Amino acid sequence: MGASTAIDAGLVERFRQALDRLNPHGGKIGLAVSGGPDSMAMLLLAQEAIPGGFEVATVDHGLRPEAKDECALVVAACEKRGVPCEVLSVEVGAGNLQAAARNKRYRALDAWAQARSLAVYATAHHADDQAETLLMRLNRGSGVSGLAGVREWVQFIANEVPVMRPLLTFRRAELLAIVQAAGVEHCTDPSNDDISFDRVRIRKALEHVDWIDPVALSRSASRLGDADETLEAYTNEAMRKLVTRHEDRVECVAPMDREIGFRIVDRIIRQFGGAARGSQIADLLDSLENCRSGNVAGVLATVEGEWGGAERPVWVFRPEPPRKTG
Numbered sequence: 001m002g003a004s005t006a007i008d009a010g011l012v013e014r015f016r017q018a019l020d021r022l023n024p025h026g027g028k029i030g031l032a033v034s035g036g037p038d039s040m041a042m043l044l045l046a047q048e049a050i051p052g053g054f055e056v057a058t059v060d061h062g063l064r065p066e067a068k069d070e071c072a073l074v075v076a077a078c079e080k081r082g083v084p085c086e087v088l089s090v091e092v093g094a095g096n097l098q099a100a101a102r103n104k105r106y107r108a109l110d111a112w113a114q115a116r117s118l119a120v121y122a123t124a125h126h127a128d129d130q131a132e133t134l135l136m137r138l139n140r141g142s143g144v145s146g147l148a149g150v151r152e153w154v155q156f157i158a159n160e161v162p163v164m165r166p167l168l169t170f171r172r173a174e175l176l177a178i179v180q181a182a183g184v185e186h187c188t189d190p191s192n193d194d195i196s197f198d199r200v201r202i203r204k205a206l207e208h209v210d211w212i213d214p215v216a217l218s219r220s221a222s223r224l225g226d227a228d229e230t231l232e233a234y235t236n237e238a239m240r241k242l243v244t245r246h247e248d249r250v251e252c253v254a255p256m257d258r259e260i261g262f263r264i265v266d267r268i269i270r271q272f273g274g275a276a277r278g279s280q281i282a283d284l285l286d287s288l289e290n291c292r293s294g295n296v297a298g299v300l301a302t303v304e305g306e307w308g309g310a311e312r313p314v315w316v317f318r319p320e321p322p323r324k325t326g
Helices: 009-022 037-049 067-081 097-115 127-139 172-182 198-206 214-242 258-271 278-289
Strands: 029-032 054-060 085-089 120-122 243-245 250-253 294-296 299-304 314-319
Touching: 009 037, 029 037, 029 097, 037 067, 037 172, 054 067, 054 097, 067 085, 085 097, 097 120, 127 172, 127 198, 127 214, 214 243, 214 250, 214 258, 250 258, 258 278, 258 299, 258 314, 278 294, 278 299
Parallel strands: 029 054, 029 120, 054 085
Antiparallel strands: 243 250, 250 314, 294 299, 299 314
8 A cells, every 4th residue: 555654653543533533433434635735644644544444536626727737646646555536527606716616526525425435535624724714703703603613523414425524633734744754745725825815814813823722722613513513402492392384484483592593593594595694694683582574585584473471472484575676
């Protein structure tokens, strides 16, 4: 399977422990490798920890002329180590390019993982990524779900194969040192220096704040993820007790807890095909709690009844009627 990468044994063991936790049955896994230092380090760690137990995919989004060379770099690194590697080509349409590219990438990786009968596939998100995500979302006023950041293990609703992030206890500098020590060629995404992105501005600010510990922030995000899962379980129970679906509307007995109410309203809007920002949902929730109607993302919400003793009002959600023209 190729020569040893001579990575520090402690780093390999940390990676192996993450794999044991996230893939306890030990099935063959996939690695999403872009050619950057983080994902190339993940490839080297996997070669040490589970030789022969993984395959690699690299995605060409077709957005930059360098993309084909970056994919070729990954293919060459895998061939040198006897690792199966496949290039996945996707087409990204207009609009929010980053979001569209991410969605297409995960769909392509899911199809690849299914075709290869992989148990799970890994992306190279690390502790610094997690810290940046947490601070970025704090700066936007996100709630518990958003502050949970990048999950260590997630099953996307639209996909079949789960995704894991075994590097969330690793620092960016540790991963860069791995590839540099191994003399492995890697590429750099120019968008990482584009300060028009919130993440890049936060990353550059963190470079000058040595008292913030990204690993500790990553642990906090993980704890928030645990809290979010608990709240989701309570929301599932509240949905069963409080929400009634009809052909033309959805009715919800007003929840006693605001966070549960927020999550229920978000779910109902999504059921109607809408998508609202957290601030929009919060504004609508303010209106409903004060027995006023409102509309968000093509959904009209009205209130029947009012608070009184044991009685609670009912929130009624319908598609927003077409606006009159002329």
